Amino acid sequence: MSARTLTIDGELVSARAGESVLEAARDAGIRIPTLCHLDGLSEVGACRLCLVEIAGLSKLQPACLTAVAEGMEVRTSTERLRAHRRAIVELLFAERNHVCAVCVASGHCELQSLAAAVGMSHVRYDYLTPACAVDISHPRFGIDHNRCVLCTRCVRACDEVEGVHTWDIAGRGTTARLITDLHVPWGEADSCTACGKCLLACPTGAIFSRGSTVAELERDPTRIAAIVAARNERW
Numbered sequence: 001m002s003a004r005t006l007t008i009d010g011e012l013v014s015a016r017a018g019e020s021v022l023e024a025a026r027d028a029g030i031r032i033p034t035l036c037h038l039d040g041l042s043e044v045g046a047c048r049l050c051l052v053e054i055a056g057l058s059k060l061q062p063a064c065l066t067a068v069a070e071g072m073e074v075r076t077s078t079e080r081l082r083a084h085r086r087a088i089v090e091l092l093f094a095e096r097n098h099v100c101a102v103c104v105a106s107g108h109c110e111l112q113s114l115a116a117a118v119g120m121s122h123v124r125y126d127y128l129t130p131a132c133a134v135d136i137s138h139p140r141f142g143i144d145h146n147r148c149v150l151c152t153r154c155v156r157a158c159d160e161v162e163g164v165h166t167w168d169i170a171g172r173g174t175t176a177r178l179i180t181d182l183h184v185p186w187g188e189a190d191s192c193t194a195c196g197k198c199l200l201a202c203p204t205g206a207i208f209s210r211g212s213t214v215a216e217l218e219r220d221p222t223r224i225a226a227i228v229a230a231r232n233e234r235w
């Protein structure tokens with residue numbers, strides 16, 4: 001397999017052709033923040049937290065969707081990028097009702113960890129405080145739309161790993177919502193196998209096990225990649 005040599009934050013890095021900048025950076029021990037990326041799932045470039053600067057390009061590029069190229073010069077942590085990332089995280093908090101103090105995932109939430117990592121001490125935007133539903137019609141799980149960031153990790157885990165595509169997104173912009181089947185309550189979604197992969201993939205407290213209380217929800221999203229790897233080995 002051919003290799004590409006590039007620099008990331010001034011460090012000379014070798015990567016496989018076709019690898020993403022995100023993968024190359026991680027292999028080199030350089031951490032780029034992500035939210036919609038999850039190992040084992042396809043990339044959609046939805047969250048834009050992994051934006052990086054590439055010499056010669058005026059627009060910021062998502063590291064998860066940008067393939068490495070010979071001689072590429074990448075910067076992952078400039079003042080401009082830090083400002084963008086903080087603004088993105090603040091906007092995510094402003095768009096729904098992320099009240100960490102009463103969330104099942106508090107302490108185990110990727111959005112909460114990102115807020116700390118980008119130094120978010122407060123939100124500079126007006127909160128939209130939308131009226132979002134909580135669906136506990138499923139016998140084992142629930143979805144709290146207040147906590148959803150529309151990363152689509154659950155949609156992709158359900159479609160690409162479980163192969164049933166119970167989840168999808170309906171609507172646009174601030175009215176976009178996760179739906180099950182043709183917008184029926186989750187408990188009435190015939191396609192759902194109750195496998196729990198959506199719960200594993202969710203980065204926040206949006207999808208939870210029924211009966212979990214504040215800060216109780218711990219999941220291991222790396223199990224999604226492990227399932228995919230095990231399946232690929234068998235095939």
Ligand code: FES
Nearest residue numbers: 045047048050064
């Ligand atoms: S991780 Fe790249 S856009 Fe979300």
